[in-house]
Amino acid sequence: MEIVRKNNLNVRKTVEKAINNHPEFHFFVDELSADNRMPTYAGIADEKYTFDEMDDGFFDFINRKIQENGVYLRICYMAGQEVAGEAIFVLELAGNPLTFKTDELDKVQVVEMADYGIKITPDEIIFGATIDGGCAHTPYFAEFGSKNCNETFMSLENPLNRYIISLIGEFLDSI
Known part of the structure; x- marks a missing residue:
């Protein structure tokens, strides 16, 4: 299972596909800091660019942030x-609802809500999730298979994670 792959992504098409079906689109792309924190999560980036439409300025900002520390696309x-x-999980991918069920309760962590996506850097695409940074801390990106947060939640042995990785892999638009 490929968690990190070469960046051959058409970023604009992939972002448009991910965002177009969602009314809360400003929560879909976050710039990342050097330690994978998401300073834009609470809307801090609203002063830097507008989320009202996906215009050239929006994608210029995304491309600049990809070159710096990367961006996270939910x-x-x-x-x-x-x-x-x-365990019953209702997933939404580009406005399409899907259901995933498993009786492997020892391999999954049932949480009320979570999001999954990709970290986009100039060279790589890394599959992962948003992890809560704790009280008064910004959330951060963690790749699947990492020991960040709860190991069960990020584990590649988790059948939900394997399913999500396959869904996201099929979703991405290549150049």
């Missing part, structure tokens, strides 16, 4: 619950 949202010994 592609998949998930809501989960445990019912009768089964």
